[in-house]
Amino acid sequence: xxxxxxxxxxxxxxxxxxxxxxxxxxxxxxxxxxxxxxxxxxxxxxxxxxxxxxxxxxxxxxxxxxxxxxxxxxxxxxxxxxxxxxxxxxxxxxxxxxxxxxxxxxxxxxxxxxxxxxxxxxxxxxxxxxxxxxxxxxxxxxxxxxxxxxxxxxxxxxxxxxxxxxxxxxxxxxxxxxxxxxxxxxxxxxxxxxxx
Amino acid sequence: xxxxxxxxxxxxxxxxxxxxxxxxxxxxxxxxxxxxxxxxxxxxxxxxxxxxxxxxxxxxxxxxxxxxxxxxxxxxxxxxxxxxxxxxxxxxxxxxxxxxxxxxxxxxxxxxxxxxxxxxxxxxxxxxxxxxxxxxxxxxxxxxxxxxxxxxxxxxxxxxxxxxxxxxxxxxxxxxxxxxxxxxxxxxxxxxxxxxxxxxxxxxxxxxxxxxxxxxxxxxxxx
Numbered sequence: 001x002x003x004x005x006x007x008x009x010x011x012x013x014x015x016x017x018x019x020x021x022x023x024x025x026x027x028x029x030x031x032x033x034x035x036x037x038x039x040x041x042x043x044x045x046x047x048x049x050x051x052x053x054x055x056x057x058x059x060x061x062x063x064x065x066x067x068x069x070x071x072x073x074x075x076x077x078x079x080x081x082x083x084x085x086x087x088x089x090x091x092x093x094x095x096x097x098x099x100x101x102x103x104x105x106x107x108x109x110x111x112x113x114x115x116x117x118x119x120x121x122x123x124x125x126x127x128x129x130x131x132x133x134x135x136x137x138x139x140x141x142x143x144x145x146x147x148x149x150x151x152x153x154x155x156x157x158x159x160x161x162x163x164x165x166x167x168x169x170x171x172x173x174x175x176x177x178x179x180x181x182x183x184x185x186x187x188x189x190x191x192x193x194x195x196x
Numbered sequence: 197x198x199x200x201x202x203x204x205x206x207x208x209x210x211x212x213x214x215x216x217x218x219x220x221x222x223x224x225x226x227x228x229x230x231x232x233x234x235x236x237x238x239x240x241x242x243x244x245x246x247x248x249x250x251x252x253x254x255x256x257x258x259x260x261x262x263x264x265x266x267x268x269x270x271x272x273x274x275x276x277x278x279x280x281x282x283x284x285x286x287x288x289x290x291x292x293x294x295x296x297x298x299x300x301x302x303x304x305x306x307x308x309x310x311x312x313x314x315x316x317x318x319x320x321x322x323x324x325x326x327x328x329x330x331x332x333x334x335x336x337x338x339x340x341x342x343x344x345x346x347x348x349x350x351x352x353x354x355x356x357x358x359x360x361x362x363x364x365x366x367x368x369x370x371x372x373x374x375x376x377x378x379x380x381x382x383x384x385x386x387x388x389x390x391x392x393x394x395x396x397x398x399x400x401x402x403x404x405x406x407x408x409x410x411x412x413x414x415x416x417x418x419x
Binding site: 024025028032078081085115116121125169170171172173175178179180183186190 | 224225226228231271274275278279282301307308309313386388389390392395396398406
């Protein structure tokens with residue numbers, strides 16, 4: 001029971017307090033790039049959640065049961081990026097074969113995820129024992145981070161769509177005002193720091 | 197982007213720094229720019245690292261461009277980049293351990309920095325080795341200067357001081373106090389400040405560009 005409590009705390013903290021986008025700055029490129037259209041955002045979030053969890057499920061045992069015993073832990077970055085690229089490729093093929101509709105929905109976003117730093121960043125972060133204590137915890141932290149990514153990118157996109165129709169100073173149109181919105185969101189999330 | 201016209205070496209270098217500045221104009225590589233710009237020193241360290249990595253990968257990829265088959269070029273580039281970054285990480289771990297702990301996860305993440313793969317795809321895969329070396333140096337310096345400027349704003353306004361020598365392996369260490377730290381806007385050192393400073397600076401650049409094109413319009417109307 002206590003173990004479940006710790007896992008729940010990990011989930012909340014990785015989702016809200018140490019949000020990947022707003023406090024550790026992972027995955028900002030996709031955050032600023034795809035958030036202009038709501039339909040894109042749902043596709044991207046779904047793709048990130050799936051790829052992140054599957055990647056960590058593979059990279060964590062790979063590191064601790066293959067790379068470290070062989071004494072080649074230092075090649076983790078190279079190994080992980082290959083695993084992520086392979087996972088993305090595999091999901092793409094499976095979706096194409098079995099779920100045509102979803103494949104068309106996610107289509108463009110899947111390949112982009114290979115270079116989404118949130119995926120590699122979380123896969124590398126959870127190797128740290130302070131960050132996640134065991135395999136189960138690592139998976140929960142990854143899921144929490146992916147959910148946090150989805151939460152922030154969806155709400156950010158909703159604000160950005162409203163901003164398009166507002167009278168913003170000329171120099172601030174587009175990216176600058178989006179960054180300032182992100183800044184205010186980050187401040188708001190700072191307030192969640194006392195949650196745990 | 198086929199390079200049919202032969203570009204001058206100086207132009208290749210300067211385009212990367214000013215006209216196609218990765219951060220301010222192209223908005224590539226934003227994650228490290230926001231994350232490491234909380235202090236001047238970590239930004240400087242990051243800038244040096246990106247310059248080294250980009251020059252190395254550009255040279256390697258350009259030298260191997262005739263060997264790598266076109267269909268598998270992206271995975272091949274990623275492996276080359278990841279190898280270079282791993283080498284650099286070992287080097288930093290050995291010689292600047294304080295910097296390595298401060299930057300943490302963002303050193304291996306240079307692998308997925310859009311600028312590095314972007315320059316490989318857009319330039320190094322199609323051009324000669326020397327040109328690629330210059331292009332790599334130029335683009336990376338543009339990125340480096342941008343994050344250093346952001347970091348200067350954030351550290352000076354946020355803490356009221358500028359520290360040198362605490363992270364980088366300099367033989368000296370000093371703190372340059374501009375005003376008492378209790379008057380600093382501590383919000384600027386926090387994550388929220390990164391977005392704010394970046395947003396205001398982008399707006400300033402757009403305003404300057406608007407002003408210049410407006411002036412040109414007036415000139416054109418007078419003629």
